[in-house]
Amino acid sequence: MGDFxxxxQFIKDQYKTDNFIPLHVPKFGGNEKKYLLDTIDTxxxxxxxxxxxxxELMMQSITKTQKAxxxxxxxxxxxxxxxLVGVKAGDEVLTQALTFVATANAIAYQNAIPxxxxxxxxxxxxSPKAVASFLEEFGELHEDGCYNKKTGRKITACVPMHTFGFPVHLEELIAVCDIWRIPVVEDAAESLGSEYKGNPTGSLGKVGVFSFNGNKIVTCGGGGAVVTNDIAIGExxxxxxxTAKxxxxxxxxxxEMGYNFRMPNLNAALACAQLEQLDGFLENKRKLAKEYQSFFAAKGIHFRTETPDTKANYWLMSVELENKVDRDLFLETTNANRVMTRPIWxxxxxxxxxxxxQRDENVNAEFLEERIVNIPSSVR
Structure with a gap:
C-alpha cells in the first residue's frame, strides 16, 4: 500500500477544508461563554x-456512580x-505497556512500581489472559493480599486503560483480579461516554478516572474526575x-497529607457546558466512524471498531496498517499534506x-505499536 x-482527500472532504486538519480539537457550541461569564460575575x-x-453531580449521572x-x-x-484503594510506596501495580505515559507516571507518583x-x-x-498468566506464574496470596513471588513486593492494584475509548474486557479482568484480591482502578481518561455491556466505563472498577484535557471528547482546558460506587471512598x-482540610x-x-488537586470553578463551568452536549458529540463521532469504516474497508485498510457488547465513544479513531513500513509512509504522507496523524504511543x-x-513478552502490544495510527477525529 503506497498511495495514500x-x-x-477523503479526510479533507469530511472536514470540508483544504486547510490543516488537526487530530482532535474541542467544539464549543453550547453554554460555554454564558457559564464562564457567570463565574466571573459571581x-x-x-x-x-x-x-x-x-x-460532580453531572458526572455521577453520566457514569451511573454514587460519588464523583x-x-x-x-x-x-x-x-x-x-x-484510595491502598497503594503504598514500594507496592506494585499491574497495568498495560501500551498506554499514554500518564498511566505509568501516576503509579510512580505514588512511589509504586508499574x-x-x-x-x-x-x-x-x-488483557485479562495476560494478567491471569502473570499472576499464575508470579502471584502468591498471603493473608493481607497478593504478593509477587519474584520481587517480594505486594501487588495492590490493577489499572487497565480504555485505549482511544475502546473498553477493555472488564468482566473477565475484574474476575481475575477478584481471585487475587487486587482492586481494579479504571483509567477511563479517554472513554467518557463509552459503555461495556450497557455500563459506563469507569463504573465497574473500584474507582474510575476521567480526563477533560483540551484534546478529549469533552474538555474544560484541563481537569479530571474520580468516580466510584463506594461512597466512603468517594468522600x-x-x-x-x-488538601485534607x-x-x-x-x-x-x-x-493527614493531602493534595491540592482541586478543579477551579472556571474549568468546571466549561465542563458543565460541554457535558450538556456529550450525547450530540457521541452521535457525531459515531457517524464519522461509520463513514471511515466504509471508506477504509473499500481500500483494504483495517479501521479499528468497537468490540461486541461494547459501545465506544471513538475518541481517537485509528487505522491498522500492514506493517511498520506502511505505517511510516502513511504518517509521512498525511502529515506532509497537512492532515495530522500520529502513531500509537x-x-x-x-x-x-x-x-x-517487570513485564511479560507484550507480543500483541509490540504488534500494535508498529501498525496503529490515529487519524483526525474531531466532532464536525
Missing amino acids: NSVI TFVSSVGAYVDQF VAVVNGTAGIQVALR VFLDVDLDTMGL KGKYLTT VPHPYEYVHD QLMYRLPMYANC
Missing part, C-alpha cells in the same frame, strides 16, 4: 463554586485513586484532593525511566 492520496473562579458541585470528585487533571485523579503486561488485539487494552477522595469555622486543620518499557520494570 485518496485517504487524504467572583467564584477558584476551587469553590456552584459549577464544581454541578459538574472533580480534580485538576486525569493524571492526578489516577494518583489519588491508587491511594508491571507492564500485554493487551488484547481487539480492544488494544489490558475520602474529595477530602484528600482538597478538616471542616472548621475559621481554623486551618489538616490531619511507544511502549512504556521503551522509556528510560521504566526500562527496568
Whole structure:
C-alpha cells in the first residue's frame, strides 16, 4: 500500500477544508461563554463554586456512580485513586505497556512500581489472559493480599486503560483480579461516554478516572474526575484532593497529607457546558466512524471498531496498517499534506525511566505499536 492520496482527500472532504486538519480539537457550541461569564460575575473562579458541585453531580449521572470528585487533571485523579484503594510506596501495580505515559507516571507518583503486561488485539487494552498468566506464574496470596513471588513486593492494584475509548474486557479482568484480591482502578481518561455491556466505563472498577484535557471528547482546558460506587471512598477522595482540610469555622486543620488537586470553578463551568452536549458529540463521532469504516474497508485498510457488547465513544479513531513500513509512509504522507496523524504511543518499557520494570513478552502490544495510527477525529 503506497498511495495514500485518496485517504487524504477523503479526510479533507469530511472536514470540508483544504486547510490543516488537526487530530482532535474541542467544539464549543453550547453554554460555554454564558457559564464562564457567570463565574466571573459571581467572583467564584477558584476551587469553590456552584459549577464544581454541578459538574460532580453531572458526572455521577453520566457514569451511573454514587460519588464523583472533580480534580485538576486525569493524571492526578489516577494518583489519588491508587491511594484510595491502598497503594503504598514500594507496592506494585499491574497495568498495560501500551498506554499514554500518564498511566505509568501516576503509579510512580505514588512511589509504586508499574508491571507492564500485554493487551488484547481487539480492544488494544489490558488483557485479562495476560494478567491471569502473570499472576499464575508470579502471584502468591498471603493473608493481607497478593504478593509477587519474584520481587517480594505486594501487588495492590490493577489499572487497565480504555485505549482511544475502546473498553477493555472488564468482566473477565475484574474476575481475575477478584481471585487475587487486587482492586481494579479504571483509567477511563479517554472513554467518557463509552459503555461495556450497557455500563459506563469507569463504573465497574473500584474507582474510575476521567480526563477533560483540551484534546478529549469533552474538555474544560484541563481537569479530571474520580468516580466510584463506594461512597466512603468517594468522600475520602474529595477530602484528600482538597488538601485534607478538616471542616472548621475559621481554623486551618489538616490531619493527614493531602493534595491540592482541586478543579477551579472556571474549568468546571466549561465542563458543565460541554457535558450538556456529550450525547450530540457521541452521535457525531459515531457517524464519522461509520463513514471511515466504509471508506477504509473499500481500500483494504483495517479501521479499528468497537468490540461486541461494547459501545465506544471513538475518541481517537485509528487505522491498522500492514506493517511498520506502511505505517511510516502513511504518517509521512498525511502529515506532509497537512492532515495530522500520529502513531500509537511507544511502549512504556521503551522509556528510560521504566526500562527496568517487570513485564511479560507484550507480543500483541509490540504488534500494535508498529501498525496503529490515529487519524483526525474531531466532532464536525
